[in-house]
Amino acid sequence: MNLSEFLKKAEDKGFVKVIKEPLDVNLEIPHIAYIEVKKDNSKILLFKNPIDRKENIKYDIPVVMNCFANFEITEFIFGKHPDRIAKDIEEILHIKPPSSLYEKLSTLSKLFKVKNAFPKRSKKRGECQEIIYKEDKVNLDVIPILKTWEKDGGKFITAGQIYTISIDGQFQNLGLYRLQKLSKDKLIIHWQIHKDGSHFFNEYKKAGKKMPISIGIGGDPLYFWCGQAPLPPKIFELLLYGFIREENPILVKSITNDIYIPHDLDIVIEGEIDPNEFHPEGPFGDHTGYYTPVENFPVMTVKAITIRKNPIYMATVVGKPPLEDKYMGWATERIFLPLLRTTAPDLIDYHMPENGCFHNLLIAKISPRYKGHSKQIMHALWGVGQMSFLKHAIFVNKDAPPLTDYYRIAQHILNRLTEKSFLITEGIVDQLDHASYEELVGGKLGVDATGGEVEKTVEVLDDETVFDMIKELDPDITGLKQYMIETANPITVISVNKTKPVRIIFEKLKKFSRYLRIVIFVDEKDNDLNNPYMLIWRVTNNIDSLHDVWIEEIWGVDATGKSEIDGYKREWPEDVFCNKEVIHSLMDRKVIDVDDEFLKKFQIIRI
Template sequence: MCENLQEFVALLERNNELIRVKVSVNPYLEITEITERMAKSPGGGKALLFEKVQGSDFSVLTNAFGSKKRLFLAFGGQTPDEIGKRLAQLLRRRPPETLLEKWQMLKAARGVNQFIPRKKTKRVPCQEIVLKENEVDLYRLPILHCWPKDAGPFITLPLVFTKSLSSPWTNVGMYRLQVFDKNTLGMHWHIHKDGAHIFSEYEKAGKLMEVAVAIGCDPVLTYAATSPLMPGMDEFFLAGFIRRKPVKIVPATGVNLFVPAEAEFILEGYIDPKESRLEGPFGDHTGYYTPADYYPVFHVKTITHRRKAIYATTVVGRPPMEDCYLGYATERIFLPLIQLLLPEIKDYRFPWEGVFHNLVIVAINKTYPGQAAKVMHGLWGLGQLSHTKIICVVDGETDLNDSVSLMKRILSSIDLEEDLYFTKGNLDALDHAANWPCFGGKLGIDATERLTTEPPRKNKNVKVESCLDKLSLMDNCFREVKVLFSDLPLAVYLFRVKKGEGKELHKMREVFWEKGIIKKGIVVFLDEEVNLADASYLLWKILGNIDPIRDISLKGNVLFVDATKKTSFNGYLRSWPEEVQGDPVVSRRVEAKLAEMSIPYLSGIGVK
């Protein structure tokens, strides 16, 4: 098990999972360009260690978690599924009956000791160099300016330590930090996150909030900071459990917080709850720019670091990127915990096109009427899962790994009138589709087989042919149509449309209906510029752009889905975000550097 990032780098290299980039690279857009190409190459490519970063003495590590193999190495030779099973064993203990069971329980209880972090007081690696007050200069760190329209450089893989005022709980969360100047950062914790909850305690008490940030830790602790643990639960515990070994911690030099002794960098300072500043925009993991908004300001009073520190960071953008693998780890590790509360859940998947909060497919062992709806509502009430926009429930034996047969199964099962559950509720702060931030429509889809104790579906399996040739009778706003699953009772019709004021789409729906062009199926409207050839891109686009209540309507047997950009005509008063894309000039410059690095397989892979 790696004690620190340097050991992890060495482990990746021994396993041929790391490439050292020796050409000089600019942290302004260039590292992103190379990392994106790597992250999007089959299976997630390799981790990258940039050894010559312009303007900094430190090297930069990206894509370290970006494949299943590297996750396995990060977790000390355990798959996320195996960790989940260990967690389940810990939680599902029944009272011991035999002497052997009593002994095993005692042993397990002693093992709990491993979860508790070990305090160190002697000189530790993270404090080899200590820079205080005027010596603090964040510009010495090779912090990436990731995307052309980002508001500045952002620290993207930080572990943020804060302490509750009402209990002895220290929280570790991952919240990005925008560099405002040489000693202040924007703290981007979303309203739903534990860091923000603790912050509100300080706001109420009118007290300065001490904060420490670690950059570049042992990989398990880094993962733990991203995990959706319940409030009050300590991420150090989770890390100790996964590592089977405690995390070493040390008192920070200037704030009353413990920090990981083996970290590469530690930033110490405070947040004044009365102060906020415009943070963003930032090219986010949703694939869109998150718009600027007001967030607390973190004043950095001290930086401590290893003498030869490695700066760990990540590049997020349209999936798949490195964070998809961190999300995958959470999906697998947390399944047994969710099964404790909803035991009928056999398995689930968060397809990366759904950027974690837009779609979850859940397979259940169904035994009573309405159980699919019960599972939807259960998940909509659970921690960070409660932000999920669309939940689709299928039967337990469904293969969740084969997306085409899964789609076929869903489209062959559901009745549009009976199996769609629309509701409203809390949404992830990064959802851009709803008219209001953090609140909007949700959709549950019951694609389970009916039990004999449930009313049978009325319209199932009846196919009605469409008359697409009648399309020409309509106005010329259609650019292209593509039909998917045409052999199924519910075919999917994708239309690329030219939309003016939004009104036309509303008209289109009526005309479609009146002219009987499509009598049964799912009709999806997409913007003119959308590429209908790329299924993964389309799914990402549709899931991101819809508010189910505003944008999905059923007329007879046709489900209309408006996945175009929204305007004030649709009641959308926010500004619709731009898609995250690299700069073509930087892209060409990087092509030349890649040739110099002799990594030809990266050339041309970037998504342009």
């Protein structure tokens, strides 16, 4: 199923919204997609007439965004529920030698699924090579590459499947990394230090050799999902594609290098990387909802662009949740449960809420069998593959409410916490994490809520009374809101107009420890104390538990932005916001149909 076939099928099911109005690749198209995917039951968007007003370009290639627009469409792309795929994986992992004819047949059918996983190499040209631009015909301007955010360093390919090969030619890798357009034939590749593409690149750099690379865009949307799948190094992600589709992926050789790519992609950009050529990349409004700062990354020189007839350019938008990665992440979470269990066998289930930006928050159900068991599993998760980027992990026992029933699970957790529930340690963090005081390493917070209910010792007063009481303590305090007051450990969120480290305010609050248990500080600017969804996003993003979590008479969490006054020496990033004029113009032109309440709810524009 190529992208056009997929879109036809999706259109028949009413999953696609076609937009014919000419719209700009700079901000307009990405802003529309950003807003659409935040709606309930959002749709795939097909922009038929992309333009670049500034550069005076009218593109021939349409743009499709939000292919993973909601749960139903995601399941449609996979062709089955992700839990079904997880079950198939679990069965393969537990294959035992068959002892009866029935068992032999059943084992055979399971192995047949594995056989289908292996990519097949075709000797023919692929559909993706119907039109070929080489040498001086290479021009990235034929592709409607988007500029998502106002302060982005330029235009970025956001749904590029990066195909690379190890220096000995033994292993291929597929990873999803963004690419910044530098010129008509140069792209900067943002593979982070922990990723397989970057590991391959280091082999070439060490040998002083140029690295071949092919970038696929479009084709079956499942390729895009496979690109982000956190498989271990040296396992080609298209094996997972074949396993899920139950048919071998068909690959063809790139025109200018030995990398094999899916035959039915829409666009392929082939090239090479000189291991000594780097360029500052960014800033880019990232999936954390913050801009990642400028940093040097390798440069790719494009040698060929090959496309199918009537191609479609696929793109995605990242920023503040919820976005397409909510649905892609859901599938990843479900499908990887059995693989995670190979490291942590007593893990019953887990969930990574999208407003915790996945690596910032995990809630897991376990079946503890001995003292310290949950702490053992915390360490296991912090040591396995990309799960080691995880910053905050909360463990509950198997009788807890469903992990996606957020209110009840929060109640359950808060009713089980004591000072002994917390483990704070250090480990690796995502290269995008801005909260850690040092790049790449930072705090890890594990919370063990697997025990029984605890007694409530805190006395609850209403918000106004507590605020009147504490605002006298320090002029930085500007607001207060309490959450989960019915539980043993209520949460008090305090906003500040910060002029000094909030640790100083925290010390003063101890005087009122009778009325306070968990106190979370946020900046007054850009936070809404009545918006718990966005507060969770903010808090889990902004804390490095080694510095910002204090388990004392009160439990304090400093989720404010940090600077020199906190001893933080890195550049604290800005939030991403849509451009107000662009949003209002789209509203006036009736291209988007949302109200101010919606814009506020997801902090889409700065108020």
